[in-house]
Amino acid sequence: MPTRRATRYAERGQLECGFRVLQGHQDGLTTGWRHGLATLAVDHITFVATIGGVRFLKRQPIHLTVEGVNADTPRQPSGREIISASPVTRVIQLRTPTAVLEWAILADQVTWAVHQVNPE
Numbered sequence: 001m002p003t004r005r006a007t008r009y010a011e012r013g014q015l016e017c018g019f020r021v022l023q024g025h026q027d028g029l030t031t032g033w034r035h036g037l038a039t040l041a042v043d044h045i046t047f048v049a050t051i052g053g054v055r056f057l058k059r060q061p062i063h064l065t066v067e068g069v070n071a072d073t074p075r076q077p078s079g080r081e082i083i084s085a086s087p088v089t090r091v092i093q094l095r096t097p098t099a100v101l102e103w104a105i106l107a108d109q110v111t112w113a114v115h116q117v118n119p120e
Helices: 004-011 079-083 107-117
Strands: 014-024 034-041 044-051 054-058 062-065 068-075 089-095 099-106
Touching: 004 014, 004 107, 014 044, 014 089, 014 107, 034 107, 068 107, 089 107, 099 107
Parallel strands: 044 054
Antiparallel strands: 014 034, 014 099, 034 044, 044 062, 068 089, 089 099
């Protein structure tokens, strides 16, 4: 069951999530997890990462053009990843023009989030 904050964000087309680069290069992201608030639209995500997990300390917005999402085989964070990505999230892959990213989303929001950016 989503929290009140998650429900409020969803009403605005937003969700708390994390991103990291799996392959390639994406400005504003690295191979380490960045967590923050994403605003979702068809084929586009605007992501504002937080600094140190503090919601009011924000990094510059990152604009992601979504070329594809692979949610067929979501996985749970494992091993040392659990330090940076909550074990209640599911990690799926997202493709941009320059990179393949991993996208960590709360398990009960995966279907909704994928449909927002890739409604096919």
